Amino acid sequence: MELYSRKKWWKFFFMAGALLIGAASLFYTNRLTAQLRDQETRKMELWAKANRLFTRPDLDDQSLELIFEIIQNNNTVPLIIADENDTIYFFRNLKLPVKKEAEFLHRQLQKMKDGNRNPITIDLGDGERQYLYYADSVMLIKLRWFPIVQLLVVMLFVLLAYWTFSVARRWEQDQVWVGMAKETAHQLGTPTSSLLGWLEVLSLKNTDANLVDEMRHDVHRLQTIADRFSKIGSPPHLEQVNLANMLNDVIVYLSHRISSRVQFRIETENQIKAMNVVVNRPLFEWVIENLCKNSVDAMQGEGVIVFNWGVWHKKIFIDISDTGKGIPRKIHNTIFKPGYTTKKRGWGLGLTLVRRIVEEYHNGRIFVKESAPGKGTTFRILLDSKETGKLPV
Secondary structure, three states, X not given: OHHHHHHHHHHHHHHHHHHHHHHHHHHHHHHHHHHHHHHHHHHHHHHHHHHHHOOOOOOOHHHHHHHHHHHHOOOOOOEEEEOOOOOEEEEEOOOOOOOOXXXXXXXXXXXXXXXXXXXXXXXXXXXEEXXXXXXXXXXXXXXXXXXXXXXXXXXXXXXXXXXXXHHHHHHHHHHHHHXXXXXXXXXXXXXXXXXXXXXXXXXXXXXXXXXXXXXXXXXXXXXXXXXXXHHOOOOOXXXXXXHHHHHHHHHHHHHOXXXXXXXXXXXXXXXXXXXXXXXXXHHHHHHHHHHHHHXXXXXXXXXXXEEEEEEEOOEEEEEEEEOOOOXXXXXXXXXXXXXXXXXXXXXXXXXXXXXXXXXXHOOOEEEEEEEOOOOOEEEEEXXXXXXXXXXXX
């Protein structure tokens, strides 16, 4: 539990750091944009002044050359000079279309009027005035969008890197799971075979038949467990199984090995009890047993476990409910992660294996349907109806 709490804090700090870097980048770029915008405003004011002086007849050639150079040097800021009636006299740094030039220029003029830049008045004398309208340069527009594009590229790279490392880590974890499961199956196999031989010896020595049968049943159970572990990592062999019969077999097995104060109940309608599902029976029985054993622990050896199944949104659902202490909502997903356990000697692998078997081997889904402290828990398993068969007509 402490591991996943630290993991959440690391994610929080990572996101906070990313947001801080993004905010700093936006702040710096906006400041740079504002400075460039002020420079363009001063440049346009100088351009308007030069344009006004250009019409004076008393200027010498050197002054005219300087003023003309100022006017010609504006190669970036789009501008239009017009009068009070929107008659356009001059424009610069606008890419004209092949057709409808006048309409295009008037649209651009209206955009400049609607923008947040005030026009510059050019006084021509004798009460005649013209107005210089201008817009942001292409460089300024690109600079304004640059931090957003930059952050998107960085975010895409980070997500791609995270996905790549997650896939690699998942593959390594899968190899560990498979190796551990197969080694467990191998370690269980040898003593189990030996136990079967000793059972035959006991039966020949007139040992109590009931005792031998019960021991033989437990040894066969160990063989089933070893077989389950050996199937981890291998392509599952799916078969059509009657769901009610499979659950009854699990109930019979568990009834002899848990507290007699735990009751099992099936609340499915009779017409649905004939439903068949396509599953790997040993692995799916393992799923049911794990969920039931967790329910027994949650109920502290006393309570009711209820099974219910049917069709929900074109999926076959299997609900397993208990009357235990419940699970807080904030850890409904955390309980399926490896290593998470509330038991002193628990490994935190049971529900992880359950999810792996349901989702990876049966293309299904398992989740906590409903639970609250003191109100019990309901786990729901969803299986694709196309793969598991249809309800009997």
